Each structure stands twice: as structure tokens, then as C-alpha cells.
Amino acid sequence: MGSTDKRGRRLFLDLNNAFKRDNRIDEFDYIPVMEPQTNCSPVVLVNHKLGIEMWSLKILLQFAYHSLMEWRATSKKFIESQEIICLSRAVVLLNPECSTAWNIRKEYVESGELTMAEDLKLSALVLTKHPKSSETFCHRRWLLSRFIDIYLQSSQGSNLSTGSGQEGFVSMDAIDLNMDLPQVNPPPVQNGVHVDGPMDYQNQMKTEIHVCTCAAEKYPCNYYAWSQRIWLIQHAYNCSSQALVGELHRTEGWVSAHISDTCGYHYRQFLLSSLCRQRESLSQQLSLQYTDLLEKEQGYIVDLIGTFPGHEAMWCHRRFVFNSLYRHYSQDLSPGSPDRGLIGESATQRQKKTRLEFEPSEWAQKEEESVKTKELKSLSSAQKQLAQKYLDWMRKIVIK
Template identity: 60%
Template structure:
């Protein structure tokens, strides 16, 4: 049943006028005004920030939702212009982004050419500023990005390579920009692959920078935002083909993030994804970047040790330490087995430097001498659980 409140139409009109006045709106939120206090519009636009007074949210939503659903279900046979349908769907998802029907309407309008992909990506990014953990918004964004990627692959001049893979050519360590959030365009052209359209590659990486920023902002706004970090993993896998250089970049970029969010398990899980993926590319790490995977893991081990010492009593860091230590332990065990068939001098050297039994004892001693003596009761409990885990699970 359509809403009979005529204020809904006026609110819808004011919202559309705000988007027409400022196409660069980059943030949306509700303003905690519970009742109208004067004769002015509850739609507020200041410095690219869009606000909607709380008292008007329900009125607006009832109007746009019932109008859109009436058209969708053919209950209203009145012709509605595709652009108005797009604006109705936009208003619906701004208030309630979990309405998958509204997103499906926008998908159909994208396929018919009535909405541009980049415009829709801007809208979903705007929605995430208010609803950073909206699963439907991230799902829809992946669908649009899939079309965006396909279109850019088709725009390449006869290349069959994914745009993301063109950073995988040999690059000296001095040429690596290890800040993915700061610059992508230079990275994409380092190996001089002339088979790709340079403008298309530049546009592609510019948009991918936006995608990383969207994920980062959503993760900042909502703690342990599984959907934002899953989206970031999806980007690395599907938009960058797990490029070794991008993985190294992300590993460095997210160091400062986890330092500022020490209880966020999703941030540590993302680093585990990066490290696990780099393990599969350890030969390329050695041959193209002159880096040893074990050195990366040793650095990560020192990193998480320092975090635990600096910020005691947070379980997320201890769980990450388990992953890192278990990975290092497996690497040392593999190295020892590999060297068993070599000559005695090499075997002796391996046992002195890489023996996994020494690693186990050193780790236990380190925890007993530091974290187990901490005054924080939670830190002591986590430390004891960690030692028990090593003795029961790792040592066999």
C-alpha cells in the first residue's frame, strides 16, 4: 500500500535536488533531530556531506519504498521514467541498504545503460559511510566491479592478461612503491607492457585505489567488519590476481592499521591471508625480489611480539602469534627434512640455526620471561594458554 503522507514526495524531491546541486557528495548520515522545529527542509547538504533529520527518515522511506515496490510488482501501471526509478532505488538503499530488491533494480538499470557503473559505485560507497557493515551493499559492489573489470579487459588492445598481473614483471626493490593506498598508476606500468591501453590501465588502478579506500573506511567505522575485509581480500584476488608486489604492499600498509586496532581480529586475519598467499609465491619472492619467505615470517613474528609487549591483554594478537609461530615452525621442520640428505656440514649448520626444537624452546622461554610475568591478569592468562598450546599442539 502506497504511503498517503504527502510529505514523502517533498522529502524525495529535496533529496534529489541535493544530489543535483552537488554530484560529489561523499558522506551520508542521519541527524539526531526527532521533530521538525522550523519550516525548512530536513535534507541538509554542507561541504559534500549529506544529512537527513531523523524524524523524516521513516516518512521518506515509506514513500520511496512503496512507490518502487508498486512499480516493481506491477501494481501501479503508471509509466515511471528509468531515471526516476533509479532515484527511488537510491533513496531506498540510503535508508535501508539491506533491501536487495532495490539493488536488483539498479542492476537492471545498469544493464540497460540507464545508470553508469561508476555512478553506481559512488552511490554504494556513499551508502557504506552510513552503513559500513551492509552485506547487500558489498555484494552489489562486487557485481558492479565484475562488470567494470570485464569492460577494462575488453578495452585492452589484444591482451589476454589481466590488468592486475602487469605489475608482476621484474622490478628492482628500489622501484617498488610499498604504499598501495598512495599510488597505483606508476606500479602498473613498470614493466613497460605496451599491449595494454595506458589510459585504461590508469583508470583501472585509480578505481582500485578507491576500492581499497572504501574497504579501509568501512573497517574504520565498524570494528571487526568481516564484510569490509572480505571485500578487500576479493579485490586482491580478482582485481590484482594476488600480485606479489601488491601483497607486499598490503602487508606493509596494514601494519599501522593493526597497531591502531589491536583487538580487531579481521585485520590480523587479513594479514594471515597475505602471508599464506605469499607462501605459495615464495619462489617468485626469491627469484624476482631477492626476498626469503622465512625472513618475512620472522619479521611478522617480531612485529606481533612487540605488539603484545606494548599492548598487553588482547587475545586477537595472541591468536595471530599462534598462526605466525605455527607457520615458522612448519618452515623450520621442512628445512630440516630437506637438509637431511645433504652432507654433514650443512646438516650441522641447519641444526644449529634452524632446528625447530630450539625454536620451540626459545619461544616458550621468551613468553615465560616476559608476558608470563606481566602484572596484567589477562596477559598472564593468554601467555599460559599460548605455552600450553605450543606444548600440546606444536610439539609432537
């Protein structure tokens, strides 16, 4: 069974032994050794870090892949399930885009021979080496969907949200929205995933946020990691206003440290757009106004642009924020608009609003003057070019 290179079986056993010796492996990578130099195993395990010398990768992958496909094609039932699980593990570690290997693992999860915790543990490890693997994120999404369904079933309807108007939604009243990982000494973990006890809903969702953040750190503009995070907010947190505001605050520091990463800004735009659709609950539950969040975001991005001149990603985000504010102010002035006067404000509070805040054209002119007096006079030629593009966009698209 497998490839003709007899070293493949030996490498496969070495990899399995590494996982048997240490169930806390939290990182995986290739070691740049192109030819065997000693009689030692190319599978290296040090301080919970797993490495495989590059010369052995092809041999190991060929053995594991061909063995797995041969079993798949002939359905050799005499091969133990654990052997197939280990073969699929070797394949996805080296080639995480192999959907067949992930599908085999799905079958074992469904049969109960492989736990969701173990598979979440492995896929998190895969992402430490392959942070932009779409198949790995897709598999995690499948696992988390099952986990959420099980949580809902175990709650026996007591935790179903009635505010959403849809069945099958987790109630936010039962969920801790602090998504920071606990700073305690837990039992053995795998990349933040606790696997020695029953998986806890809150801890697992916090862990997924952590996994997405680590993947985004390892690969710039990681669309798959941020899409996974959006999916999590939508399905695990129901896009609740508490979770959205919390994520808006939590990702502020990350975006400030990755100023050219467009995915970070796109994620914040998703959060703000979702909050726009929940303006009433935002005001009633958190005593926050959507306009205040937009104005804060505008101040935040203007400060970033001033601190780090010449980055187009920030200017694109500024366009989004400005357009959102402009349209929101315009909507407030529309006759018969249900949002006229901002939801949640009393008549007295609305009267205190300055004329500028309710005159979109004047507010837009103020923004234009701000750009002319600051960014357009920057010493950076790139900054001035981006500022001019922004002004041209304002005149053509927004100010009519």
C-alpha cells in the same frame, strides 16, 4: 503511487534536489531530530555532507520503497527511468540491505541507463553511514567484476597474465601497485571515486582499498570490509607477490592502531598464507624469503604484545605466526622436501644458517623460554593468563 503520507513525495524531491545541487557529496548520516521543529526541509546539505533528520526517515523510506515495489509489480512503463533510479537511491540510502533495490540498479547498469561510476559513487556514500552493509559490498563486487571484465576486453589480450596459467587475469606488469590515493586536486570526486572521466583501472582499485579502509575504521571487526579487500587482492591483483607484500606493509600501521580488531590480523594471515604458496616467485621477483617475512611478522606481533598487554587477538595471531614458522622449518628438514634449504638460497647461504634455525624443536624451546621470561612475568594478570594459554597450546599442539 507510494505511501499515503503526502510528505513522502516532498521529502523525496528534497533529497533529489540535494544530489542535483552537489555532485560531490562524500558523507551521509542521520540527524538526531525526532520531531519536526521548523518549516525547513529535514534534508540538510553542508560542505558536501548530507544529513536527514530522523523523524522523516520512515516517511521517506515508505514512500520510496512502496513506489519502487509498485512499479516493480505492475511494470508501469510510463514512469521515467530516472525516477526509478532516484527511488532506488533513496531506498538503499536508508535501507541498504534491500537487495531488490540494488537488483533494480543492476538492471539499469546493464541497460546503460546508469553508469558503473555513478553506482560505485552511490554505494561508497552508503558505506559512510552503513559500513557493515553486506548487500552494498556485494553490489560493489558485482560492479567491480564488470569493470575488470571490460578492462580485460579493452586490452585485447595484451595485458593478460601468462604467469598465472589462467586466462582472464590482469597482468601485474601493467598495474601500478602503489595503492595510495593520489594527493592532487582532481576533478569532482565522490568518496574518492572519480566520475567525470573514463574510469581508470589503477585509480579505481586504489579507491576500493580506500573504501574498505574507511569502512573498517567506522565499524570494528568489519568482516565485510576485509572480505571485500581480500576479494580485491584476489581478483584485481591476482594475489601477485608484489601486491601481497605491499599490503602486508601497508596494513601494519592500521593493525597497530586497532590492536583488538581480529579482522586486521586475519587479513594479514591471508596475505602470509598466499605468500607461502608463492615462495618461488617471491624469491625470484622480489628477492625476498618467505621465512624472513614470517620472522619479521613474529617480531612485529611480539613487540605489539609487549606494548599493549592483555589483548587476546594479538596472541591468536602470534599462534598463527609461530605455527607457520614451525611447520616451515619442519618442512625444510623433511627428507626429499622440495623446499629443503629455502627456495632461492645458494648452498653457501644455507651453510651460514645456524643450527637453531633448522632445528624446529630447539627453535620452539627458544620461543617458550622467551614467553616465560617476558610475558609470563608481566604485571598484567590478563597478559600472564594469555601467555600461559599460549604455552599450553605450544606443548599440546606444536611440540610433540
